[in-house]
Amino acid sequence: MQINRLPVGGRIERDKPVYFSFDGRTMLGYQGDTLASALLANGVRIVGRSFKYGRPRGIVAAGAEEPNAIVQLGQGASSVPNLRATQVEIYSGLQAYSVSGWPSVNVDLMAVTDWFARFMPPGFYYKTFMWPKRFWMSYEHLIRKAAGLGWAPDGKDPDVYDKMNQHCDVLVVGAGPAGIQAARSASRAGARVILADEQAEMGGSLLATTTELNGAPAYQWLEHALAELRSNERVTLLPRSTVFGYYDHNFLGIIERRSDHLGLTNATGARQRLHRVRAKQVVLASGAIERPIVFANNDVPGVMLASALGTYLNRYGVVPGKRLVLFTCNDGAYQTAVDWHKAGQQVVCIVDSRKDASGDAVAAATSLGIDVIKGHALIEAVGRARVKAVKIAPINADATAVIGGLRNIPCDVVASSGGWSPVVHLSSHSGAKPVWSEQVLGFVPGASAAVLSTGSSKGVFDLRACLQDGVQIGLEAVQAAGIAVDGIDLPACPDLVEPVAQVQQALFLAPHKKPTSRAPKQFVDYQLDVTAASIELAAREGYRSVEHTKRYTAMGFGTDQGKLGNINGLAILANALGQSIAETGTTVFRPSYTPSTYGAIAGRDVGELLDPVRCTAVHRWHEEHGAEWENVGQWKRPWYFPQPGEAMQDAVNRECLAVRNSVGILDASTLGKIDIQGPDAAEFITRVYTNSYLKLPPGKCRYGVMLHEDGMIFDDGVTACLGENHYLMFTTTGGAAGVLSWLELWQQTEWPELQVYFTSVTDHWSTATVTGPNARRVLEKLCTDIDFSRQAFEFMDWREGTVAGLKARVFRISFTGELSYEVNVPAHYGRYMWEQLIAAGEEFGITPYGTEAMHVLRAEKGFIIVGQDTDGSMTPQDMNMDWVVGKNKAFSFLGKRSLARSDTARANRKQLVGLKTHYPNTVIPEGSQIVNNPNEPIPMLMQGHVTSSYFSAALGHSIALAVVKGGLQRLGETVYCPQADGEMIKADIVSSVFYDPEGDRHNV
Amino acid sequence: MLLIYCPYCEETRDEDEFSYQGEAHITRPLEPENLSDTEWGDYLFFRTNPRGLHHEMWQHTVGCRKYFNMTRHTVSYEILETYRIGEQATVAPASADSATAEGAC
C-alpha cells in the first residue's frame, strides 16, 4: 500500500507499476521511482540500524549523500553491496536488502542490549589499530555482520564491463541548471562537450522545483535545453554517469551505469562503462548538499533534510508524514513548507533560529497561515522508531544557548536545513584546497588554474544566478580550451521570479538545555554514529588537527565519506577548540565520490587480458604430454611431466636420473635473448658484466654475472660472440626486460659515445637443451654439418649448422653439469625441431624434463639461480664466485667499486654453502632459518637461511643450498634449522657442489 | 595520470607508456676507485627528494625506449619541461621555500 503517495503529481509514470521487494517484503512503486521514494511511498520508516548503537534509522536525504539507506541488491554472483537507496532506480523484480541490522532492521538485538557500543568508544579505530592485530581479527567478523558493511558476491561476476577513452574540449560535471547552461554555451562555440550527470534524468534541482521558468513549469524549459544539446553531434550526454575521480592533468574517471536500472545483470552488453576522459577544460557544476542541523535525537526516523522532503514531494509525489515541523536558519527551506502546505498536508510550524526573520519567504509562509516561530531552536526529537514530537526552545541571538522554557510539539515528520555545502569533492581531488566562505557558510573550491566551477558547487544558490553563471563559465571554458568565441549566440536566461533571500544564520549544532556531553545523543555522522559529544571529547583529549579528529572519532570514514556530517563536525570541533572553521580547515577528499564497482575499474582487463600468458612454440606438445605447469614471470613452463601413477617426486627423480644416466631434453626457449651489435659491443658488454669479453672470439661463449652499482648480483647468463661486433646475450627468464632497460640506460645516459645497439630476440628463437651422456649421439643423428667431437666443438663453444634440416645455432653450454647442447632454431620451427630431437633420442630413452628437475640438477652442481639463491643483497663473492670477477679490467665495471665498500668486503657476510642433513630423506623447507645452537633461548641468533632444497635421486639423499654468515670458513660445522612445529633439522655445512665436483662429466 | 611529452617522439602521450627512472643528472664518477666509501655512497644512495621542482629521468618504455629528463613539481605534478639526455634544464630546481602548493595527507 502506497500510503504516502499523493494521488497526483511528481515525475513518476503512474501507468507503469513496478513490483520490487525490500527485505523479502514485496511492494509496489512506479517507473521513475528510486528505491528510497518507493520505500517512503510504502510507509517504510526504518531502513537500517546504526553502526554502533543499533538505533533505528530512516531515509534522510534524496541523493548521493544519504547515510542510512544503504542497501544490497540481489543475491549470488551479481549481488551489489553498499548502494544508496536514494540512487537506485527500481525495476520489476528488484530485490533489496538492508545491510545493517542483525537479525533484522525491526528486531535488533543490539539495540536491546546495547552491549556493542561498549566495545566502541570514541577512538575505536584509532585504539584498535594500535592494539595487536588479533584484537581486530576477532572483532571484524562481528562488526561486519552487525554494522552493515554488506557482503561480497559469492561467485565470479557474470557481467562484462567496458572502458572507453574519451577526449573533449569541455567536460561539464553535473547537469543541473548551471551545468546545462555551461554545456549549452560551450557547445554553441563549437566545442566538443561531455555533460555527465549521476542521475537517470538530467536537470538537477529543476526536477523538483516549483519555480516556473518563462511562465511555465521548469521541466518545459529543461526539455528544450536538453533537446538543443541532444541535437548537437559534438555533445555527448552521459546520464546515470558518476564522475568519481579527478586525476592529474585533467584526467577524469566516469562510470556510466548502462543497465543497472533494468536488472542485476546485462545479457546483451556491458553493464557499466568506465569513461577515461582527458578534457582540455573541466567545468564542475556538481551542485550542493543540504546540511542538516544537529540536535538531540536527530536520528529518529522521520527527521529529514528539508530539500529531500521537497524532492520526494515534488518529484515523486511522496509525503512521508502528515504533520511537518520545519527547522531552519535560512530562507531557502521555507519553500518545502510552502509546497507541503499546498499539497494539502499540515505544517505544524516553522522553527526559525533567526529572531529577526522576515522578508519574502517568511511572508509567503505566513500568508498561508503557517505558524513561524522565530528565535527558537528545535533542540530535541521525541520518539524511537518514528518521530512523535519535537521539543523547541527560545535561544539567544547567536544560537548558542537555550534561554527559555521548552515546548513539546507533536508531529510525525521533521525537516531541517542548516544551509548548503557546495560539493567540492572533485575540485579537491584536482589538488585545489577548499576555502571556507563566511558568506556561503560552506567550503568553496580553492583557486585552481585548471578547473572552473559554476552554480551551487561554488556557492551560488539563486537559480537565476546559476543559470547566468553557467553561461559565463561555459564561455570561459571554451576560451581556456583554445576555441574562438567571437559572435556566438549565447543561451538566454529564462524569466523567473525568485524571492529575495535574507541572510542565513550560521547554525550547525542546536543548543540544548544540558551540556553536549549530557544531552541525548546529537548525531553528526549517521553512518558511523559519531556524536557531537564524541567530537568535543576528542578536542578535550587533545586532538586539534581535523585529520586526527577524523581518525579518532571515525567521522567521515563511512561509505558516504561524511557528505552530510563533515561540515557540522568541523564546526563543532572548531567551536570546541575556540577557533574559526577557516582556521580548523577541512579533511582531504579522495576518489571515489561514491563507491565504484571493481568491475567497472577493471573492465575487460581481467584474467589473461590483464596478465598475458606467454607460451613457447612447443607449448602444445608439453600439454599433450601431460606437463604440470610452473609460472615463471608471464611464461608457462613445464614443471614436470608425470607419467600415469607418478607423484611429483617420482617424476622429478625419473627425469633427473635420465639426464644423469642417458639424455634429457628441456624447453629453454623462455631464456631472455638480447642481440647486441656495433663496433663497441665488446667494450660495452665488458663494462656491464664482471668479467671481460674483449678477447672472446667468434664461436665462443662466456658466462657472466651482472651487478647493480651497489655490487649486488641482479642477473646472470651466457653471452656468445656471433661474429665481429655481434653478440648474443642470454638473460634469466624473469630478468629479460629489466636487463634490456639496464643496457639502454647506460648506453643512452653515460656512454652515448659507444656505438652499440640492442634488440630483444627472446621470442624469435626456440631453444631445446639436450643434456646427458648421450646428448652428442642424439645431435649427431640430426646434424651432419657440425663436427661434434670433443676437440672440434669444445665446452663453451657454439656452432652454426643444420639440425633436422633447420638452420640452427648450437651452444655447448651446461646448466646440468652433463654434456649439453642448446639448439636454437627460428621460433616457428620449435615444435618440429623438438619432435625430431625426441624421435632421434628415442633409442636412448630421451626424457623431457621440466623446471623442477632443472632446479635439482643445477643445485647438485651448486649453480645458483638469481632471485632464488640471491635476493638483491648478494655479491659474487657471497656466492663463492670470485672467479667470475675480472681483476684486471681497464674500465671500472658496473658495481666494481661497491665490492670494496667496507660492508661489502667484510668477512662475516652470508655466503653460499651446501647443507647436508643428518637424515638423508629429510628435505629442509626452503626459507628455513639457520641457528648454531638448538637450545639457544628465543630469540635465537639467525645465522642465515636455506635458499634451495631438494631430494637428489642421483645422490640418494637430500641436498640444500644456503647462505650462512661466514659460511665458507665453516665447512664441516653442524647447524640447525628450527621448524614451526618444533622440529630441529640438523645439518652439516658442506661445499655447495654436491655432484661431480671435478667437472669431468661435461668435459667429455 | 600524467600527460608526458617525449622529446624524442615529439608527441604528448599518456603516462601508461612511460616509466619513472629516478633523479636526473646523477653522473657516474669517472674514477670510482679514487673515491672514498662516503663519496661513493653519496653517488649510490643519496637523492634530493625535494618538495617542489624536481629534475627526474623517465623512459618511454613502450614507445621509443629513450631515456629523457623532466622537470616536474612533486606536489602539483605539473610538468614544466622535458628534454633530451645531455641537455640542460631551463627551469632551475626549486629552493625549499618556493614550493608553494600544499601537500595532502
Ligand SMILES: [Zn+2]
Ligand atoms: Zn618516445
